[in-house]
Amino acid sequence: MTPEATGLQLRSTVRQDGTLEVSLARVPIPDPKPEEVVVRVDASPINPSDLGLMLAGADLTTVAVSGSSADPVVTARIAPALFRGLAGRVGQSLPVGNEGAGVVVRAGSSDQARALLGKTVAVLGGAMYAQFRAIRASQCLVLPEGTTPAQGASCFVNPLTALGMVETMRLEGHSALAHTAAASNLGQMLQKICLKDGVELVNIVRSPEHVNLLRDIGARHVVVSSAPTFMDDLTAAFVATGATLAFDAVGGGRLASQILSCMEVATNRTAKEYSRYGSTKHKQVYIYGGLDRGPTELTRNFGMAWGIGGWLLTAFLTRVGPAAAQKLRERVAAEIQTTFASHYTKEVSLAEALRSEEIAVYGKQATGQKYLINPNKGL
């Protein structure tokens, strides 16, 4: 197979006038350096973390698409309050796509690189929404024989995040954990990990429809945040599990605060005497996503031993160090078709990903609406 001289790459730009532009650039495929390979990207998921970079928080009701269907240009307006936080990227045409998988079609002269020729590999490298991606051979995770690029597309972000949550729980002295938007691909992985590792997990879902999805994979604690009994249900789950750590994908609204309140009630239920500052057991919520971009509202009726903070996969991997990170990656590769299997509702090409009707669907980040980009689809 002869690689072409150029390939398409998805680019996102925040313009000085406060608008977002997303389009496809035709870029040369670099000659691989000795220790590099060129991967033909056949599958790359649209994760919420990709949407942050790609759509820059733009108002999706203002999306307009110009250009041809093969070469579309998407524009949308960014609210002034958000635009201020984007100063660092204004005017820069940024490639997008954290992770993906494909076949190594060219290799540099080193042995390590040449050994990968023809192999199906998974890559976490950024700029994966592209037909071709040059990358160091050492950054390629070789997928087990028989794994397709679509099956291996999500080897890193969701699996390592789910593993990172359980690892953070251990590192910070908690014995069980909770997770919001729990019916997501990530949530299902987390439940499977917890079952395998014997860790109690409280799943918080938004809709009753998602309860069975989690029950079917073995979930013991599933709480519906839209139910009138939510606070009581959640408290009961915290009493049952002892969870004092939660990972929240929602971010905005009162959910994080409600979690802390219920944890406080649960921990005090076993307390022997009144503690004026509340439970001395530290209760922690990490916000790792922003499904609700509105403000987070904390009622602070949960004593003084509490924390809320951002949680980011890259910061976690830095914290545990390269050896521990590599062990996690190897576990993912070994269990990619079981524990870490992902499900997609639709596969689209780069150009199809820029259709307004598709943006309207995947931009909502609804549970069970996950897209896979195949940059070489139909080309």
Added chain:
Amino acid sequence: MTPEATGLQLRSTVRQDGTLEVSLARVPIPDPKPEEVVVRVDASPINPSDLGLMLAGADLTTVAVSGSSADPVVTARIAPALFRGLAGRVGQSLPVGNEGAGVVVRAGSSDQARALLGKTVAVLGGAMYAQFRAIRASQCLVLPEGTTPAQGASCFVNPLTALGMVETMRLEGHSALAHTAAASNLGQMLQKICLKDGVELVNIVRSPEHVNLLRDIGARHVVVSSAPTFMDDLTAAFVATGATLAFDAVGGGRLASQILSCMEVATNRTAKEYSRYGSTKHKQVYIYGGLDRGPTELTRNFGMAWGIGGWLLTAFLTRVGPAAAQKLRERVAAEIQTTFASHYTKEVSLAEALRSEEIAVYGKQATGQKYLINPNKGL
């Protein structure tokens, strides 16, 4: 001096019907055990942390006082949302008053106790809003010769909190810090400590009137939160100092969020390339008070490397351990008339403290409105 057989003690009760009751109980003065002394409490400050236990978050517009002027009974209503969090103390008559100072009037048989007879000591022990307090001799901090009980009344809560803030800054890898409600007694102490220790401090005050108070003791960075230029001023102060840690006495509203936003802008101003998840420098706000009991609102426009949490003196002292805590206490005693000097607007007796017009003043926790209770005043 012969101690009386009984003494008055202030008590706070949250009743099952959702009301607060504060009154004076006449309690026997215990015979000191061998290692104990009895302190005649001559001065005990009303700190915000005392008000939490004493007033239980009750709605101060509903305060009613019955009984005689010498034996008043205060009642007030507690909002249902807050009442839920008080379940652990319902029906219990709790003594109040974290700290204070006075003269040792009786001593147990041990040498250590007898050595304290007649000495002026400071005590952190709870139940200090009382004429007499029996306490272990080892818990008494002997004040330097010539120190009055009023001068030594606030040896612990504010001084150790201020020292704890600077110590937390060091422990968690920050190089400068910020403080809200900075014109308070605590804030002034913190500024004096920072000047002595060569630590940069960003003082955030609510009103322009408080700027000079801090400037007069040597503050270099004072920012007024009610000014239209607040966000720019605060960002400039963070650029100048590099502060990525703040201690917030306010709690409610948007102040904590604004602090994180300005820290993020300040840290990004020196960044070399766009980081999609914001600055990787961890930014932290600790809420240690609740001057605004309303919800905390976080806009989350400050990247992913951030945290907010509760900060409590007792948890800090546990964290650093007894030897470090003792060193801090000794520093306080040595500098009680300089760095750690407190100022009070009014001295009241126990009964006077329960007058509705006094509650209305100290209940507001306004800067420069600090009360000292003298439980033996006029008795």
